[in-house]
Amino acid sequence: MPNYWWVNHKRTFKQEISSGYLWSPKTEAGGSRSQFYDNMRLTSPDDWVVSYADTAISYVGRIAGFCVTAPKPAEFGQAGTNWSVEGWRVPTEWVKLNRPVYPRSIIEQLVPLLPKKYSPFNVRTARGNQKAYLAAISEGVFDLVLREGGVARKALESLVRLAGASSVDQIEDEIELEIKRNRSLTETEKDQLIKARRGQGSYRKNVIEVESSCRVTGIFNPNLLIASHMRPWRSCATPDERLDGYNGLLLSPHIDFLFDRGFISFDDQGHLLISSRLAQADAAKLGLLNCGAPTMKPFLPEQLPYIRYHRSNVFMS
Amino acid sequence: MPNYWWVNHKRTFKQEISSGYLWSPKTEAGGSRSQFYDNMRLTSPDDWVVSYADTAISYVGRIAGFCVTAPKPAEFGQAGTNWSVEGWRVPTEWVKLNRPVYPRSIIEQLVPLLPKKYSPFNVRTARGNQKAYLAAISEGVFDLVLREGGVARKALESLVRLAGASSVDQIEDEIELEIKRNRSLTETEKDQLIKARRGQGSYRKNVIEVESSCRVTGIFNPNLLIASHMRPWRSCATPDERLDGYNGLLLSPHIDFLFDRGFISFDDQGHLLISSRLAQADAAKLGLLNCGAPTMKPFLPEQLPYIRYHRSNVFMS
Numbered sequence: 001m002p003n004y005w006w007v008n009h010k011r012t013f014k015q016e017i018s019s020g021y022l023w024s025p026k027t028e029a030g031g032s033r034s035q036f037y038d039n040m041r042l043t044s045p046d047d048w049v050v051s052y053a054d055t056a057i058s059y060v061g062r063i064a065g066f067c068v069t070a071p072k073p074a075e076f077g078q079a080g081t082n083w084s085v086e087g088w089r090v091p092t093e094w095v096k097l098n099r100p101v102y103p104r105s106i107i108e109q110l111v112p113l114l115p116k117k118y119s120p121f122n123v124r125t126a127r128g129n130q131k132a133y134l135a136a137i138s139e140g141v142f143d144l145v146l147r148e149g150g151v152a153r154k155a156l157e158s159l160v161r162l163a164g165a166s167s168v169d170q171i172e173d174e175i176e177l178e179i180k181r182n183r184s185l186t187e188t189e190k191d192q193l194i195k196a197r198r199g200q201g202s203y204r205k206n207v208i209e210v211e212s213s214c215r216v217t218g219i220f221n222p223n224l225l226i227a228s229h230m231r232p233w234r235s236c237a238t239p240d241e242r243l244d245g246y247n248g249l250l251l252s253p254h255i256d257f258l259f260d261r262g263f264i265s266f267d268d269q270g271h272l273l274i275s276s277r278l279a280q281a282d283a284a285k286l287g288l289l290n291c292g293a294p295t296m297k298p299f300l301p302e303q304l305p306y307i308r309y310h311r312s313n314v315f316m317s
Numbered sequence: 318m319p320n321y322w323w324v325n326h327k328r329t330f331k332q333e334i335s336s337g338y339l340w341s342p343k344t345e346a347g348g349s350r351s352q353f354y355d356n357m358r359l360t361s362p363d364d365w366v367v368s369y370a371d372t373a374i375s376y377v378g379r380i381a382g383f384c385v386t387a388p389k390p391a392e393f394g395q396a397g398t399n400w401s402v403e404g405w406r407v408p409t410e411w412v413k414l415n416r417p418v419y420p421r422s423i424i425e426q427l428v429p430l431l432p433k434k435y436s437p438f439n440v441r442t443a444r445g446n447q448k449a450y451l452a453a454i455s456e457g458v459f460d461l462v463l464r465e466g467g468v469a470r471k472a473l474e475s476l477v478r479l480a481g482a483s484s485v486d487q488i489e490d491e492i493e494l495e496i497k498r499n500r501s502l503t504e505t506e507k508d509q510l511i512k513a514r515r516g517q518g519s520y521r522k523n524v525i526e527v528e529s530s531c532r533v534t535g536i537f538n539p540n541l542l543i544a545s546h547m548r549p550w551r552s553c554a555t556p557d558e559r560l561d562g563y564n565g566l567l568l569s570p571h572i573d574f575l576f577d578r579g580f581i582s583f584d585d586q587g588h589l590l591i592s593s594r595l596a597q598a599d600a601a602k603l604g605l606l607n608c609g610a611p612t613m614k615p616f617l618p619e620q621l622p623y624i625r626y627h628r629s630n631v632f633m634s
Contacts, residue, residue: 217602253574285534
């Protein structure tokens with residue numbers, strides 16, 4: 001069953017709609033947590049979202065992939081200067097309504113459908129709630145918006161394009177361009193940083209010096225293993241982190257895939273953690289349930305900051 | 318145990334050495350098979366090769382990855398006009414000898430070490446055999462070349478850089494550039510062709526219409542499946558083939574990895590084939606041995622040319 005969401009866009013409305021995503025900081029400016037930012041990680045592919053900006057809902061969207069940790073989009077420019085450089089990003093396919101919907105003008109119908117707690121819309125001021133970026137709403141609100149916007153639900157299903165996981169590729173393509181343009185790096189440094197994106201080059205060599213086999217399948221053959229960042233390549237704070245052998249695991253391809261997307265992680269002792277987002281039946285088909293952790297071993301002190309980053313920022317507990 | 322090879326470079330010596338690969342057509346110009354081209358597929362990572370060109374051996378190399386089907390390198394230019402546009406490519410890391418070795422001048426030592434059949438070197442003419450591109454040699458020949466070339470075997474192991482599977486990325490980057498420059502394609506067409514490289518966009522949608530689950534693990538959840546070309550993206554003859562849903566399987570990430578690199582394939586009836594290059598123990602750890610083909614089904618007539626291409630050109634039987 002899909003969930004339904006309401007996003008209050010502010011100055012980054014155009015960028016998020018035209019490039020197809022939601023982006024939020026991870027915390028308030030002071031560092032405190034916010035339910036409205038935490039909600040980013042609770043979205044799932046095929047959830048629906050209504051976009052409110054400048055008094056109107058003009059777009060609805062379909063969540064096109066899981067939330068990922070990602071740098072603040074460069075295209076925000078001045079509009080996002082107060083926000084942290086790292087945040088949550090959810091790929092979203094947007095569709096324009098046939099006519100904009102003004103919540104102010106349908107407030108009697110809206111009020112009984114809105115949540116009592118963490119509401120995206122302030123009924124008294126008849127505006128979006130100041131601090132509410134992404135809020136859960138009922139299916140009823142979503143259907144009301146579609147009706148008022150002149151779009152049939154059925155039409156929408158065929159309108160919305162098929163999801164792509166290419167959102168991360170897009171982000172990383174931009175970072176790759178920045179690296180290529182960076183005049184303070186030598187050509188060799190650029191080459192190695194770019195190869196590290198795909199787990200190749202000196203990064204792979206560095207990882208092999210720390211880890212010798214897949215921590216889940218126990219495979220040793222390097223031709224079958226991928227060097228996988230714990231703190232993702234796109235989220236590394238420095239070039240050194242992108243190449244650091246301690247920031248890597250040597251994983252079988254399906255384990256790499258699940259680890260990269262946050263379906264699995266490891267605790268400090270090396271025990272496998274499986275996300276509730278991964279169905280038991282699928283975990284079984286991927287050999288996760290009876291693998292018996294053949295090569296379970298605690299992480300080294302140098303690895304701990306990286307695996308902890310993964311648990312907090314990539315793993316979908 | 319590594320195998321040892323001898324390559325007779327001709328006009329493409331410089332390109333192959335400086336870009337780090339071996340490339341050969343798949344057959345003779347007339348279409349007949351050649352042991353010297355078939356040998357390309359018998360190489361393995363960590364095999365060794367000596368490079369003969371213009372009367373001397375100046376380089377030795379280490380095979381850095383398995384042989385892949387790949388278009389003729391654009392950098393060959395006029396030098397390769399007689400060759401087919403598709404061939405075999407083996408990533409190779411080259412090291413220059415301290416002094417060139419002239420087989421002509423050490424022919425007495427060489428003769429007893431050379432193979433009687435399919436020899437790379439013609440003892441009577443004291444030149445490379447005309448039709449011999451890649452030939453198997455004994456470890457003795459390799460050691461003789463190292464000795465004469467003034468390089469200790471031990472030094473070589475540390476000299477040769479770590480292998481990368483990035484060779485295919487490099488080829489595909491070039492094709493992507495060509496697509497971007499192609500004036501006969503619209504921007505949307507370019508976008509879809511480039512997305513297809515990573516199994517995304519309309520290609521993925523097309524594949525999902527033909528295949529619904531992984532043929533090995535039986536997983537249906539699209540968030541866990543990769544749209545994988547049977548005839549590789551880099552080897553497709555036309556743009557349509559790159560986007561054709563019949564030219565794709567929906568595979569779990571490790572199955573995609575093995576299929577892409579030719580460790581597995583399928584027969585026309587859909588039975589899983591496992592390459593002898595994949596160790597039984599590794600196949601077991603990847604869940605291939607007791608998977609019981611949960612979704613085994615014959616290929617459709619439209620899929621047959623593609624799966625047959627995969628068996629002949631990607632699968633390492």
